[in-house]
Amino acid sequence: MLTPEHQLHAIWLCFEIPRAGGRLLETGTEDFLKLKSSGKLGNVPVIVVLTKYDMLIGRIERNLDETSANGLNDKAIKEVVKNKAEAELQNTCIGPLKQFAGPDIPYVTISTEADYKQTLVHLIEITESRVGRYSAPEAAVMTSIAQRVHPGLKIKASIEVGKKRYWKALGSCPMFKNRSMWDCLRVLHIDIVDVWNFRDPHKYLHSQEFRTMMMNMVDKIEVGPATNPTKTMAFGLSMVGTIAAIVSALAGPAAPIVVPIAVGAVLAVWAYDVYQISHAVLQRFMAYIIHLTLVLQTLYLISESQELTRRAIKLAVNCYIESPMSGEANTRIQDYDDQLTIVDRMDSDALDKIVEVMQFYSIDEAQMSKLREKPHVDLPDEPWS
Template identity: 40%
Template structure:
């Protein structure tokens, strides 16, 4: 992942205003930044000011920009002469000297009798910047009908249905984009397998990949390919001749596009070996594990390497309940190689799109935070001139965007923000008094909360102010103080922990106020006090203007992380009642 992104200066308008006593007349102006040039000309001759509005706002990412104002100087009895007044615009100065004017953030600077007024747009979320470059992870899945593509996609991306096999034999349209309304962060292309007697499918796939590779925008390119192959029986063949040809030519066809071979229906392979072992009266656990490895190597891995080379990526996959770890392995292998060979933005979008690995969600939250707003929190130029609500809201958006829940409108609501702001300054909260494992502690609290309800549809009661307006300090301007540092650090860790609990409760379902309140209440009773007290201790000991605050945030998140391999077992311990997704009053 890229280490840091400078916060762009988002300019929404520029006004160039002459003093009434000036003998100059402004003809036009030039704004130069990032090797770009923006010309500003008069809309109407009679306009006194020279102005321009920018929609979308201009993003200036360099430390310095320049504005050249081209004028005519007129003195009585003299021929008009041209002159240029230059303004050096430093991002640091603009951010530190902006003021609120009628709800608009403005920066003013004057040279002689010319005043320049620059209006700035609101804080831009890092997640939005990433998703603007790569709004969807674009995946090509190749495999014969019946190999298990549909079920694999449904589980990996947490959707109810995908139509990769709803076409007649031989009629798959590889150019068709499959986008699920339940998860808009990935787009799927489907290619049927390459049969020995038909080269047309292989040629169609080659042409499609070639066209996509030549597209200039990352969002239009193929980011990864999954080649799905069923594990054959003992006397079966793994690769059709068409697939062998594709693999032989993969580096020429694909370039740097990662391809992962997924050996599907691994559960059937394991069941068959275990059944044969039990029937032979020679059942031995250690010997059986060795047999699985040897047989898989003989049937799949060796034939694959002979056709594609030893560096071909591969993994086994099963969509059965007890084999969720195999899907996580496929997702992790894909993400790692997309980051290595494509771009970090595509890898982040894959982490956002997938809904099976809680660890990758936490990793993506940290990666996006490190790009911008989590760095140098205590002395940040990013937040200068903004209110605390502005600062926390952009951090809030970055985090909830990563978790990519179905129907997440409630997570963006003022009511949810009010829940997260409650007790933000308070470290005097109840402690669990038990050996700490965040996942187990959370599950025990959820179980207790649900057991205490009068009925399955009884409302969850969480005390919360009517709205964030009641918390006065959120409307204060950001200041470089310890209490501000403490609040931002606490908000980041609290929200990340609540997102993990929501992943346990409703990773693929709508997020209702009822689910949110259960998650918030469980966190309050499971780990909130520890987080708050440790942050307060950290801030009181050291003035964390640098990245020591970032290191502490990451440490606390890691200490309060639910392990991906534990998610399935933890979910099994929670007996979720009916009506969990039903909306109720906050």
């Protein structure tokens, strides 16, 4: 017989935040929480989700007396409101929860309103953390793949899937033997795209046109040491500014977005050769993994969970190419150390370098908040060219 943790990965127990003096828990919920605290639910993590946090904040702001706000600026007033909200939550929600469930059940306050999207990110982070702690590692990866709120967890899932499925295989696995490099890249492409779980009913991200865009991007890499290995990497909010500027310029309905999708002559030479591990091939595989992941991160930020269009995809590719990120990623790959043998490097240094670059350019919550300030734009479909 399967235990609960083999059937469930996590439980979200959702409650609307009651008014002061209101009752949070019904009898049936109290019984459920007692089952959890007694251990009868096994290791299945339970996360209490307190909804409509924006309404609590709004109610406290409306009832804030002048004495509390006297002489305070807007930032200080928001802090007062937040503290009062936390105090009310402790009285109406957290106290009753601890009484029936014990101290170890985490809780999250959330709102789906635009100004509170960071609360959803927090919920996803806690869920992924708890699932990773109490379930098989694969369950935590699937949690990251399923969610469409937190791009940083998509990067993390891409790394975990890559480590398990294909990164080491590039160096030694017979699955690539006697196959063209285009076939090898197809395997990488499918796995990476699937991790991001876009709303892509037309399979645009699996199309030949998008694959060719990525191949052209990789083909620009100069194999060998970088021309300026001492170059300082300056990222910060540069990607945020680039996305905001390009979206403003190109997201309107006027002119189609142009991205070259013709296969170059050099690309045709190496992409269709039979796979043979070498320094040049290794760098190109690293570049494909890194560039595709970061393009998809950019698309994630632009598309905002909408159904994908070819215009949105081309906009993401343009944003990435025009940003400092793409050139810096190439430089980091070109700076890659050539001291070890090919196989040793694939088993250690190359894997570490892929992880390092992907994590370095992962968009964090502060950058996400900055990007949310950009106006929403419609991205209607249009031909690839």
